[in-house]
Amino acid sequence: MQESNKGLVSIITSALLTLIGLFLFLGGAELLFLGGSWFYILAGGVLLAIVFSSFKNPKLAARLYAALLLVATVWSLFEVGFNIWGLEVRLLTLIGLGVWLLLPWVWRTGASWLTDKREVLGAVAVSSLVVLASCFSSYSINGSLPADRMNAQGQSDQASNGEPDGDWSAYGRTVGGDRYSPVGQITPANVTHLKRAWMTRTGDVQQAGEGTVAGPDQGHEFNLELTPIKVGDTLYMCTPHSWVMAVDAATGKIKWKFDPKPNTADLDKNVYLACRGVSYYHIPDEIQTSCRNRIYSPVADVRMVAVNAETGKPCDDFGDHGFISLRQYLGHVPLGFHFVTSPPMVAKNRVITGGWIFDNQANFEPSGAIRAFNATTGEIEWVWDAGHTPETWKPGPDDVLTRDTPNAWGVYTADLNLGLVYIPTGNSPPDNWGGSRRPFDDATSSATIALDIETGERRWTYQTVHHDLWDMDIPSGPSMVDLPGPNGETIPALVQSTKRGEFFVLDRRTGQPVPGYPVEEKPVPTAGIAPDDRVSPTQPYPTAMPSLTPPDLKETDMWGATLLDQMICRIEYRQSAYEGQFTPPHVGKTTIVYPAFYGVVDWQGITIDPQRKILLANASYLPFRIRLEKRSTLENSGTLPKWDGKGEEPAAKGDALSVSPDYGTPYIAYTNPWLNPLQIPCKGPVWGTLTAIDLVTKKIVWQHPVGTTRDTGPFRTHNNLPLPTGMYNIGGNIVTKGGVVFMGATADDYLRAFDLSTGKVIWRDRLPAGGQATPMSYEIGGKQYVLIAAGGHGGLGTRSGDYIIAYTLDGAQGSNAQ
Numbered sequence: 177m178q179e180s181n182k183g184l185v186s187i188i189t190s191a192l193l194t195l196i197g198l199f200l201f202l203g204g205a206e207l208l209f210l211g212g213s214w215f216y217i218l219a220g221g222v223l224l225a226i227v228f229s230s231f232k233n234p235k236l237a238a239r240l241y242a243a244l245l246l247v248a249t250v251w252s253l254f255e256v257g258f259n260i261w262g263l264e265v266r267l268l269t270l271i272g273l274g275v276w277l278l279l280p281w282v283w284r285t286g287a288s289w290l291t292d293k294r295e296v297l298g299a300v301a302v303s304s305l306v307v308l309a310s311c312f313s314s315y316s317i318n319g320s321l322p323a324d325r326m327n328a329q330g331q332s333d334q335a336s337n338g339e340p341d342g343d344w345s346a347y348g349r350t351v352g353g354d355r356y357s358p359v360g361q362i363t364p365a366n367v368t369h370l371k372r373a374w375m376t377r378t379g380d381v382q383q384a385g386e387g388t389v390a391g392p393d394q395g396h397e398f399n400l401e402l403t404p405i406k407v408g409d410t411l412y413m414c415t416p417h418s419w420v421m422a423v424d425a426a427t428g429k430i431k432w433k434f435d436p437k438p439n440t441a442d443l444d445k446n447v448y449l450a451c452r453g454v455s456y457y458h459i460p461d462e463i464q465t466s467c468r469n470r471i472y473s474p475v476a477d478v479r480m481v482a483v484n485a486e487t488g489k490p491c492d493d494f495g496d497h498g499f500i501s502l503r504q505y506l507g508h509v510p511l512g513f514h515f516v517t518s519p520p521m522v523a524k525n526r527v528i529t530g531g532w533i534f535d536n537q538a539n540f541e542p543s544g545a546i547r548a549f550n551a552t553t554g555e556i557e558w559v560w561d562a563g564h565t566p567e568t569w570k571p572g573p574d575d576v577l578t579r580d581t582p583n584a585w586g587v588y589t590a591d592l593n594l595g596l597v598y599i600p601t602g603n604s605p606p607d608n609w610g611g612s613r614r615p616f617d618d619a620t621s622s623a624t625i626a627l628d629i630e631t632g633e634r635r636w637t638y639q640t641v642h643h644d645l646w647d648m649d650i651p652s653g654p655s656m657v658d659l660p661g662p663n664g665e666t667i668p669a670l671v672q673s674t675k676r677g678e679f680f681v682l683d684r685r686t687g688q689p690v691p692g693y694p695v696e697e698k699p700v701p702t703a704g705i706a707p708d709d710r711v712s713p714t715q716p717y718p719t720a721m722p723s724l725t726p727p728d729l730k731e732t733d734m735w736g737a738t739l740l741d742q743m744i745c746r747i748e749y750r751q752s753a754y755e756g757q758f759t760p761p762h763v764g765k766t767t768i769v770y771p772a773f774y775g776v777v778d779w780q781g782i783t784i785d786p787q788r789k790i791l792l793a794n795a796s797y798l799p800f801r802i803r804l805e806k807r808s809t810l811e812n813s814g815t816l817p818k819w820d821g822k823g824e825e826p827a828a829k830g831d832a833l834s835v836s837p838d839y840g841t842p843y844i845a846y847t848n849p850w851l852n853p854l855q856i857p858c859k860g861p862v863w864g865t866l867t868a869i870d871l872v873t874k875k876i877v878w879q880h881p882v883g884t885t886r887d888t889g890p891f892r893t894h895n896n897l898p899l900p901t902g903m904y905n906i907g908g909n910i911v912t913k914g915g916v917v918f919m920g921a922t923a924d925d926y927l928r929a930f931d932l933s934t935g936k937v938i939w940r941d942r943l944p945a946g947g948q949a950t951p952m953s954y955e956i957g958g959k960q961y962v963l964i965a966a967g968g969h970g971g972l973g974t975r976s977g978d979y980i981i982a983y984t985l986d987g988a989q990g991s992n993a994q
Contacts, residue, residue, distance in 0.1 A: 197221070197227065207747050238292065262860065317876050317880075319934070341359055345407045352590070355655070356787075361914065396448065400965050402415070413453070413965070421433045434489070438477035478509065480499070509542045534605075540579055540840050546599055582602050586652040588653045596627065598653050622644040624680075648676055696716070706762075722869050729799065752768045778796070820839075865882060905922045906971070923972050944975070
């Protein structure tokens with residue numbers, strides 16, 4: 177290389193190190209002032225000294241850099257040990273700069289290359305070996321289920337209620353929500369032969385302005401979170417724009433399709449476009465009807481439709497020619513403030529539903545009351561309204577249910593033998609300030625509530641978070657399981673998962689903790705609460721059950737793509753209010769919330785193998801940050817329009833995430849996932865896991881990271897190295913009699929199969945779009961099928977589509993059925 181070019185390379189090197197050094201020195205000074213690590217100011221100062229030395233003594237500059245790299249290596253090991261993700265973010269930036277300094281054209285004295293570069297070469301080699309050695313560290317809990325437990329069959333499973341083995345007739349296969357298929361054709365020994373049997377496209381694809389994270393100017397999330405059901409020879413499903421469809425279970429051929437044509441004004445205001453599933457019901461034979469077998473499906477314009485399962489035509493004797501309005505009895509419902517994304521619970525001639533109330537808009541939003549309609553006629557049978565006396569009643573045409581009560585938007589589960597439906601409740605809006613909540617709000621929020629299916633009478637309540645200020649609503653109904661009691665008896669139990677990553681094991685008859693599965697109240701942070709709010713001094717913890725709740729964050733947990741953006745996260749950590757889980761939202765100061773409202777375990781709930789007594793849960797880990805600000809400042813300046821709840825909300829309303837106007841309260845809230853300027857999480861991997869828990873021994877059997885970074889890169893790009901970090905996941909898992917666990921959900925667009933005994937991945941298939949849904953399995957024609965909806969998720973940013981894909985052991989790869 178010519179001397180002029182060599183000089184240019186050295187100048188570029190000096191300029192680059194100067195910029196990095198200044199950034200680290202100034203940021204490091206702020207971090208040190210905040211009580212954080214000393215390393216960054218030291219590194220910045222040394223880099224500036226190296227640049228200064230390079231002009232007169234390049235060899236000294238090289239030695240200084242080598243010393244810095246060795247100090248960084250020791251410091252990194254001290255902070256995180258042989259954690260590959262912790263070492264990578266601390267050392268790869270400096271190793272990369274060291275490799276650059278090894279180029280023969282950088283800072284030469286005229287001696288041999290080895291003489292000039294010996295110290296840097298040695299330091300790069302040492303640091304690289306440390307990083308390489310850390311690659312062999314494990315982030316798994318390895319174990320296996322004993323053979324006698326793997327072979328367990330024929331045990332009591334009262335909640336199944338006689339479901340045919342080959343069907344999947346409810347969202348969780350049974351109304352008990354265990355997500356267990358008693359079909360055992362597919363096993364760990366033959367799962368590698370699993371191939372696509374057919375692939376059908378629904379035809380419902382995202383439109384312009386859809387598919388992005390919801391926001392005032394960003395459109396609407398378009399999410400195919402669907403789990404179809406299977407009854408007889410037919411699959412039934414719904415789509416994000418509320419189409420209802422029937423598909424041949426053996427071939428994937430569409431039998432019929434019904435478009436309820438939701439009102440476009442509602443669609444334009446709904447921040448989520450999703451339908452997780454439909455419900456099937458056979459009207460009892462003693463009731464006269466021309467529409468005996470029905471599919472009930474939510475419609476995005478706040479209606480419910482009942483269609484004939486054979487023809488796809490609306491059932492004329494249900495409501496108004498097949499439709500009922502879910503706005504009735506709610507009073508004024510601004511567009512977009514109420515809709516249903518989950519299938520209703522249909523049992524004992526009741527259609528039971530609640531719905532999603534637009535989070536964090538006001539403290540005078542529509543009621544979250546639970547409503548039960550006659551499954552044949554659509555007439556209201558009862559409502560459970562926490563703010564009414566009596567709380568269970570039958571409203572008249574002009575009655576209005578109590579506004580702003582806790583709502584229940586997830587999938588409900590039930591025990592038909594006990595005649596109980598289990599309701600997972602959220603909060604009285606808004607989520608992050610509870611100063612205006614009433615006693616009945618606090619008593620029924622973030623709780624599992626058992627109601628009589630036929631009468632609506634409340635039988636029991638179990639609360640998992642007191643005075644919830646963190647949006648830790650229960651997003652999914654509990655799963656039923658029969659457990660052995662201390663005296664050899666069988667206890668009908670349920671397991672309630674939570675966004676916190678805790679599992680409450682309750683007697684489903686009484687709502688009390690099952691003996692041997694105690695719950696304790698433990699003290700939590702109380703300082704910093706808004707002056708006009710309060711905080712519970714304790715929260716409930718199920719102490720006998722393993723927890724998926726992450727450890728409290730430390731500064732050393734901060735992460736990024738480079739040492740530079742990691743330092744920004746460390747500064748933000750020190751600037752934020754954080755005393756661990758349940759740190760109250762502060763006014764005027766950012767508060768870290770972890771685990772956060774996206775959940776450790778979200779709306780997918782859990783899976784329970786009722787024969788082997790194994791709980792399976794996939795979890796995600798991503799901190800959020802909240803800041804409360806006094807609303808008067810924004811309203812007085814005209815930045816935020818005023819609103820009293822009459823008419824439609826102002827055009828400058830908030831969205832479901834970043835800006836929460838919280839009308840009627842003294843504050844607004846800013847809430848966002850905690851990402852650094854490169855849009856990379858400030859909390860490092862592992863970001864997603866799959867865990868098996870033994871419900872008898874109450875121990876983790878195994879736990880493994882699940883998913884890679886293949887489709888998630890910096891700045892939310894969709895290309896990256898497939899690093900085995902574990903990945904954020906939306907959607908659940910299922911388990912089969914054959915001992916295979918299936919799960920899509922992860923942001924890297926795969927359907928995976930796991931050996932139930934060990935949790936090891938034993939098969940996978942690349943999906944044409946994001947698989948943010950819970951799979952299902954069924955049998956027809958002597959074959960076991962595994963099916964997943966692959967349509968992507970706007971919030972997670974995965975590829976969008978409209979695919980329904982089924983697999984069998986002798987499937988024909990790539991075949992399609994339109």
